[in-house]
Amino acid sequence: MIATTDALDLSASEEPAIPAGEPAPPTGKQVAVVGAGAAGMACAIGLGMLGNGVVLYEARSRERMHEAPPLEASEREVFERLVLKGRIRCEYGRKLGMNLELSDLHLWHDAIFLGVGLASSRVLALSGSDPAGLVDAGRRVAAVYALDDLLALPVPQRAIVIGASRGAVGMAARLKQLGARDVTLALRHALAPDGREEEVARASFVRVRGWVAPLEVLRDERGAVESVRFEQTRLLGDCVVDTGGFTEIATHAVFKAVGRTNGPERDPAVRHQSREGDRIQVDGCFRTALPGIYAGGDSVAPRLEQGQARRHGLLAAQAIHADLLA
Numbered sequence: 208m209i210a211t212t213d214a215l216d217l218s219a220s221e222e223p224a225i226p227a228g229e230p231a232p233p234t235g236k237q238v239a240v241v242g243a244g245a246a247g248m249a250c251a252i253g254l255g256m257l258g259n260g261v262v263l264y265e266a267r268s269r270e271r272m273h274e275a276p277p278l279e280a281s282e283r284e285v286f287e288r289l290v291l292k293g294r295i296r297c298e299y300g301r302k303l304g305m306n307l308e309l310s311d312l313h314l315w316h317d318a319i320f321l322g323v324g325l326a327s328s329r330v331l332a333l334s335g336s337d338p339a340g341l342v343d344a345g346r347r348v349a350a351v352y353a354l355d356d357l358l359a360l361p362v363p364q365r366a367i368v369i370g371a372s373r374g375a376v377g378m379a380a381r382l383k384q385l386g387a388r389d390v391t392l393a394l395r396h397a398l399a400p401d402g403r404e405e406e407v408a409r410a411s412f413v414r415v416r417g418w419v420a421p422l423e424v425l426r427d428e429r430g431a432v433e434s435v436r437f438e439q440t441r442l443l444g445d446c447v448v449d450t451g452g453f454t455e456i457a458t459h460a461v462f463k464a465v466g467r468t469n470g471p472e473r474d475p476a477v478r479h480q481s482r483e484g485d486r487i488q489v490d491g492c493f494r495t496a497l498p499g500i501y502a503g504g505d506s507v508a509p510r511l512e513q514g515q516a517r518r519h520g521l522l523a524a525q526a527i528h529a530d531l532l533a
């Protein structure tokens with residue numbers, strides 16, 4: 208495992224192996240991987256083997272996927288096994304910037320990995336390089352890095368906090384303390400019944416709404432947030448799956464706790480450098496300047512060989528996993 212704070216030499220050619228054996232027990236986290244090239248596929252496999260759910264979004268159609276396959280036969284076998292187990296779900300014909308928005312991915316997933324190859328500059332140009340611009344994206348979804356950041360925001364009467372992490376529960380409790388009347392913590396599964404998070408939520412009068420996955424932020428005709436539409440989830444084997452049932456929760460604002468890291472993205476100056484020419488800037492752990500968003504492969508270092516792009520994907524998977532569990 209890499210330590211999340213260690214710098215990696217992104218140009219090194221040493222190739223870590225695709226993990227073998229059985230995948231780790233589910234973490235309950237779900238990551239969007241955009242781009243099914245060498246970096247994206249390796250990242251999806253790495254994340255899946257570490258116990259995370261992955262949705263792989265690829266611009267090409269399923270039929271065109273046989274062109275230049277980025278995986279060896281043995282790697283493809285691991286990939287197919289993870290698909291069969293429901294750890295990786297593939298959505299083909301989904302092109303970021305066309306029929307897929309970064310702000311939606313941010314709402315649906317705990318983290319995002321961009322492995323879109325040389326198309327990266329176009330993708331980021333569409334979302335802007337400023338984190339506020341990204342998460343706002345006309346939807347008023349606020350990404351807050353840490354509890355203290357809440358002090359800088361107007362406190363809504365009703366709020367939804369998405370996530371089950373300690374950070375999300377702490378954020379919901381803090382919103383109540385700051386005067387929000389009605390705070391709902393919405394999570395894809397249930398909180399551990401006798402865990403610390405449950406205790407904090409109960410003591411702070413935060414309403415816990417388990418077994419729901421956010422789908423869409425709904426707004427009134429003036430653009431103000433009105434509610435969030437969720438899909439109900441359930442446990443199937445050891446995976447959380449969607450049920451096809453829907454529910455809506457009224458709110459004035461939506462928050463997501465995005466782990467505060469000590470990486471350079473905490474430096475406001477770096478926000479304006481998240482894209483340099485045709486490449487996305489990342490730190491040693493493949494984190495972009497945008498909270499919860501990672502990138503690797505040709506997107507961050509054009510003209511890599513396939514093996515190096517795969518290495519990025521695998522190392523990024525380890526970094527994302529470590530950040531999600533931090």
Ligand SMILES: Cc1cc2nc3c(=O)[nH]c(=O)nc-3n(C[C@H](O)[C@H](O)[C@H](O)COP(=O)(O)OP(=O)(O)OC[C@H]3O[C@@H](n4cnc5c(N)ncnc54)[C@H](O)[C@@H]3O)c2cc1C
Nearest residue numbers: 242244245246266302303323324326504505511512513516
């Ligand atoms: C002409 C050429 C020849 C090469 N020959 C070799 C070689 O012989 N050996 C070698 O090791 N390397 C070779 N390379 C390099 C190798 O192809 C790259 O290093 C590697 O493909 C990079 O992997 P990646 O995952 O970063 O990007 P890519 O492999 O480019 O994958 C990006 C993926 O993202 C998808 N995508 C793009 N935009 C979007 C979007 N907006 N939304 C959703 N999905 C999107 C694409 O369809 C694609 O599947 C060659 C490269 C080129 C250009």
